[in-house]
Structures are given as C-alpha cells and as structure tokens.
Amino acid sequence: MYADKIYNMCYYISKNKSEADDLFQEVIIKVYKYLKGFDGKSKFSTWLYRITTNHCIDRIRHYDRVSFFSLDKADEDGLELITKMSDKSPGPAEEAQKQDTIQKLGLAIETLSPIQKTIVLLRYSEDKPLKEIAQICRCTVGTVGSRLDSAMKKLKKYLKLNP
Numbered sequence: 001m002y003a004d005k006i007y008n009m010c011y012y013i014s015k016n017k018s019e020a021d022d023l024f025q026e027v028i029i030k031v032y033k034y035l036k037g038f039d040g041k042s043k044f045s046t047w048l049y050r051i052t053t054n055h056c057i058d059r060i061r062h063y064d065r066v067s068f069f070s071l072d073k074a075d076e077d078g079l080e081l082i083t084k085m086s087d088k089s090p091g092p093a094e095e096a097q098k099q100d101t102i103q104k105l106g107l108a109i110e111t112l113s114p115i116q117k118t119i120v121l122l123r124y125s126e127d128k129p130l131k132e133i134a135q136i137c138r139c140t141v142g143t144v145g146s147r148l149d150s151a152m153k154k155l156k157k158y159l160k161l162n163p
Contacts, residue, residue, distance in 0.1 A: 002045065002048055005049075005126065006024060006027055006028070006048065006052050007020060007024045008125075009049070009052050009053065009056065009121070009126075010023035010024045010027065010052065010056055012121055012125070013053075013056040013057065013060060013114075013117070013118070013121075014056065014059075014060065023055065023056050023059060026055060026059075027051060027052050027055050027056075030051055030055060031048060031051055034051070042135050043132070045132075046132050046135045046136055049122070049126075049128075049132075049136045050135065050136045050137075050138070053118050053122075053136060053137070057114050057115075057118065060114065061114070104159060104162065105155075105159075107158070107162070108154075108155045108158040108159050108162075109155070111154055111155075111158050112151050112154060112155070115137065115147060116147055116148075116150065116151035116154070117151075118136075118137065119133055119137065119144055119147050119148050119151060120148065120151050120152075120155075122136060123148060130144050130145055130148075
C-alpha cells in the first residue's frame with residue numbers, strides 16, 4: 001500500500017535508482033525497527049513519510065548532494081508536477097515542448113533547499129495537505145506555508161530568468 005510511495009519519495013530525493021533502492025530498504029528496516037514506537041498521535045502515513053523524508057535527507061546531507069528529478073529524460077515514475085497528458089497522443093511538437101518544460105522545471109527544482117524540495121514534492125506530487133506536511137517535517141503549518149511560498153517564488157524567479 002505504501003511501498004510505491006516510499007520508493008518514489010526515495011527516488012525523487014536521490015535521483016538515482018540504485019541509491020533509491022538502498023534508501024527504500026533502509027527506510028523499511030527503520031520502520032520495522034521503530035514500529036513499536038508509533039503512538040497513533042498522527043496518521044500512520046504521516047509517521048511513515050516523516051521517517052522516509054528524514055532518513056533520505058540525512059543520507060543526502062551526508063553525501064552533500066541533493067537532487068530530486070532526472071534532467072536528462074522524463075522521470076520513469078512520472079513527474080507529477082507536470083500536468084498529465086490528455087488521452088489523445090501528442091504530436092512531436094507537443095512532446096518536445098513537454099520534455100523542455102520537464103527539463104526546465106527540474107533545473108528550477110535543483111535550486112531549492114532540501115526542505116523546500118521535500119515540501120514541494122509532498123504538496124504537489126503527493127497532494128498532502130499543509131497540516132500533514134507540517135507533521136511530517138516537524139514544524140508548524142505556518143512554517144510549511146512560508147517555505148512553500150518561498151520555494152514557489154524561487155521557482156518562478158528561476159523560470160522567468162531562464163525561459
């Protein structure tokens with residue numbers, strides 16, 4: 001039920017399939033190890049996302065490199081920040097424009113801090129409400145809103161300067 005979402009989070013944070021596989025296994029072990037500590041004060045999914053994001057960000061900080069999206073091709077798991085294509089098949093021009101947009105958005109996202117990337121991913125890829133993101137990131141809803149607003153301003157600025 002949650003395995004795909006955990007793996008996708010690991011993949012988006014690491015931008016590397018092999019590393020995502022390792023992160024996923026480490027998170028599953030960590031969840032199993034700390035399952036007794038789940039107190040039910042928050043939703044299970046919130047607790048699970050908190051463990052996943054904290055573990056992935058800690059590991060990435062250790063390697064001192066952070067990235068969320070593949071820039072050389074469309075994300076294998078589907079880039080959720082881009083509007084899904086309609087049922088009809090796109091022509092070559094539309095496909096080229098979509099690929100260009102994905103690449104530009106990926107470059108823009110690379111400029112965000114790890115916490116901003118996490119918040120943007122949870123909000124726009126996982127459709128999490130601000131309250132749940134706040135629980136996952138262990139901060140207030142106001143802080144999440146502020147970080148999200150700041151991230152969106154950075155993204156808009158970057159995309160405006162790099163059309």
